[in-house]
Amino acid sequence: MPVLELREVTKVFPGVVANDRVSMTLERGEIVALLGENGAGKSTLMNVVYGLLSAEHGEILIDGSTVKIRSPRQAIDHGIGMVHQHFMLVEPLTVTENIVLGREPGRLGVIDFTEARAKVAEISQRYGLRIDPDSRIADLSVGMQQRVEILKALYQGASVLILDEPTAVLTPQEVRELFSVVRSLVSEGLSVVFITHKLEEVMAVADRIIVMRAGAVVGETRPSETDEVGLARMMVGRDVVLRVEKTPARCGDTVLDVRDLHVEGERGLEAVAGVTFDVCGGEVVAIAGVSGNGQTELIDALVGLRPPSAGTMALKGVDITHASARRSIEAGVSHIPEDRHRRGLVLQFDLAENLVLGDHRLAPYASRGIMNRRVIAEMARTRISDYDIRTPSERVLASSMSGGNQQKVVVAREIGRDPELLVAAQPTRGLDVGAIEFVHRQILAERDAGKAVLLISLELEEVLSLADRILVMYEGRIVREFSADEADAETLGYHMTGGGGTKLGDSGAPTPETDEAAERGAGR
């Protein structure tokens, strides 16, 4: 008998059927991966199970009997625990306080903290999840915070654990640790629903795979019966190219010319320590590097968000070294920022408003300081269909869209502006394979239209599949340049971690002991 069974669950949001008669089962001691693109309805389905949302139709069965779950409290009482995509932790409180919140031990309303700490210690020992019970959440790493979330569910007596995209925020090392935690949990008799859109994770951890697309279950399989390409096809509903084809670059005039640029970072330290490079029209130049080697500051300087301390930048011969963000846009620089929530979108604005940001002062969207709503809405509808943004209308708030669709909005705005230079920072972060393919095609289309593209990415896969030239950045300097055909992941990883020395033109052949460095550099 399954520990959890869903029958024909249907959940409708205004304009969207998020779950369309979804049925699934979960057996005791099983890891079921729920795989699907962004917006497929995975989180919605599990929020229904957890009582945060109520479904229009359908049944939930626990150990074979139908239950009504109207609130998280009832879900918890039925032994369901959930670790949400965005953590539900109270940052200023301690680990113990967060774990016992809602079920505090003690008498007459007074919390017995000694007992609370002891219980936390006991659970953390039993499942091998080591943690300091007195640390404040705000002081913990993301991986540790996730551990607290899992402990919280276990403390509440979960026998079914739902993990919603648990790896999205983890480093590769933390992902490996999480996998072993999940395996030890099922060996203790728990059952796990593992939500993800990453194919290799599904292959690595799942016993059974349920694939969702556009709100419905479209297939069920096992890792032994399929491969990543097959999963991608199921998930997206068509053949997906995991690596887009491209023609050789035809390099035109120099578009971006950067000379000996120096930029200071947050604490006055020199983050970019003299970089020189150019990008010509019709090519994609990628900057590869491990996070925190000056890429962020370089991007900020290029798009006018942070003044360089020395050096020059020119766009098509026009100096933009001290251009403001506005002047930089006017000069023809577009920017897909690495953090779409903080810099790419105004989450409280609707789609049309987000699509016009930056051009909102210009004709035809505005005249004499008054915005023309009708023209903006028309433009928004065109972009929505051109860029395949899945939304019921252009008046939907950005905050209510899935990550993949939000990113498409940013891409549509920045490429739709028809820039001379596109600065694309982590353009596919958090996206599923279908959306990644789409964004990659858009970037290459820009290139083929003779525009210059500067790609900054931590994903080597992405760098290798898009770039015509690759610059490796390490500690604020460009330490190595590769052409597309001479680079491979291993060599790049080696140089990204400082392996090749800091001199340009080093031969830099990888040695056996750098394998680990290469793997770390691969950022997966």
Next chain:
Amino acid sequence: MLGDIITPDLFASAFRMATPLALAAIGGTICERSGVVNIALEGIMLTGAFFGTAAVLATGNPWIGVLAAMAAGVAIASVHAFASINLRSDQVVSGTAINLLALGVTGFLMEFWYGHPGTTDPIAVLRPIFSFTSPGGGFFAEIWRWFNGIVLSHTPIVYITIIIAVLAQWALYRTRWGLRLRALGEHPRAVDTVGVNVYRGRWIAVLMSGALAGLAGANLTIEQVGSFTENMTNGRGFIALAANIFGRWTPAGSYLASLLFGFADALQIKLQVFRDVITVPPQFFLMLPYVLTVIVLAGVIGRAIAPAAVGQPYKKG
């Protein structure tokens, strides 16, 4: 002259002046910890002051007045709770509306019940609990005089306030209610996902702040002044908010910050007496507590971090 200013009475007066501020500030602390901004403290305090006075005028019993003041505070706070929790309206707008409403309603009822604006007839007040006489001269007599003045000279609500501050501080960090309250104002969804009712938690907090601010009003009329005057709170609700911030959203901090403001107020009153000696316009002294408020709010005394979700209405699902 300094000896005429620095007297036991100055410090005793500081505790008295601090009391209404501290009650409202602790109310504000509890309310804001739950995630609801309460700038209505001023209006709630005024409402409490009025209905407390009215109840004493009707019954002659000051303790019934105290209960009436708290009940009136709870009643008007429930309007704020409904508007900001259930209707999810802007909490600053709702608070402002309540402040204006309180001013209007108390003024109107003043005319309606007592036939004149301004000030009511004097009422029966709560007297100091202890009354000891000071013995003659000598060093120990001097110490006794200070102790008696600062510690033993007060009316009941002054002591009750200190007890409330200590209790609330303990409860915030030691009880189930306190833990949930601290979590509510930081991350209400996290509280919801562990199965605790967010709306109920916030309602309780707002009503508690109403009771405390109402009690502050009772202290003003039934212990300090002995009558009700229109708009007699005179900005104390806002100073209490500043004390709450200065006290970093803790009950004990709120009390100590209120004590500082209370001291400024007491000093100001004391200095008024010496206006012939100190040739400064009296308005200058009147300004003191407010200037102090501005300085505190400008963050001169360290940055204070508000609960992360304060002011944000919570929507389920």
